[in-house]
Amino acid sequence: MSRISEHNRELIIQAASEIFADQGYAATKIIDIAKRAGLPKPNIYYYFKSKENLYRSVIESVIDPLLQAAQPFYENGDPATVLAQYIRAKIKVSQQHPHASKVFASEIMHGAPHLPEDIAEKMMEQTLQSSSKIQDWIDQGLMDPVDPHHLLFTLWASTQTYADFDWQISKVTGKEKMSQSDYDLAAEQLTQMILKGCGVQRSKAAKAG
Template identity: 55%
Template sequence: MSRIRQKNQGLIIDVASEQFATHGYAATKMADIAKAADIPKPNVFYYFSSKDKLYYAVLQTVTQPLLEASRPIEELDDPVEALTQYIEAKLRISRDHPHASKVFANEVMSGAKVLPEDIGQELFKQSQMILDKFATWSEEGLMDKVPAHHLMFTIWAATQTYADFSWQICNVMQKDTLDNDDYQQAAEFITQLVIKGCGVTGKA
């Protein structure tokens, strides 16, 4: 892919993310995206032939990192290290893809009516892998016997809230935006909350 094509596609996806996050899928028009990006409407269609394809591309900017975020849980046997890396990765997604994260959250809250089937299937497989690993750690005595589903949901909620409810968080903290130190502090706190609250121990 040429640099110009990559740059233009990136611009369109970034602008579309903000438009979809603000107005929703149904209310967002390709013409609105073109106007916000300050490029001709035909150029948007040149790179993305339909709103569906552009929406899919926006979702991929967050769902691919979400799928990759769980790699430490899949690959590492030490639950302390795996959970630490997983929570850090989840928070990076909220920091680096705030608008796309909101698009994904809005899609889920509306019943995932437009979510492509393949993305839904991959996310389901990921969830099952995480639950299986939690069960393995519990069986090995590396984690208390906690309700695995609710632990997973709690981690999702605690990390994704920094994107989905960014205005509220910034308002309470009296900041225009959160900085890297805020995200690092959040990662350390959430990790300790999970590790201590669930009796997680590392492998010797």
């Protein structure tokens, strides 16, 4: 793909993320996305063929980093390290993909009518893997006996809120936009609460290192 084509696709996905987040799938019109992207309407169809394909691309633009955020569950055995990395990565997704995050959240809240089956399966596989790892830590005595699923629900809600409820956050904080230090503080504070609240202990390997 040429640099121009890649740039145009990124422009369209960003514009579509904003429109889908504001209006929802059904009310969104391709012409509105084209105007927001500053491109002719035929360009949208040239790159994505249909509104459905474009919507899928918007969903994928946030699903890929969400799946990547869970990589520590596959690569590290220390719960304190994994949970801290996961929280920071999830906060970063909300920071860098706020509109696509809202689109994804709205899709889920409406029963995922347009969520492609292969994406749903990837997310379920990731959730099962993450839950299994948390249960392993509990069995090893590295965490209090919390419910793995509800812990994940808490992490999802508390990190995604920085994208989905940005208007409320702006009103409460008096800031038009959160700074990098605000996001860092959010990640650090949430990590502290989760590690202490769940009685997380460092693994022997992590202590030795």
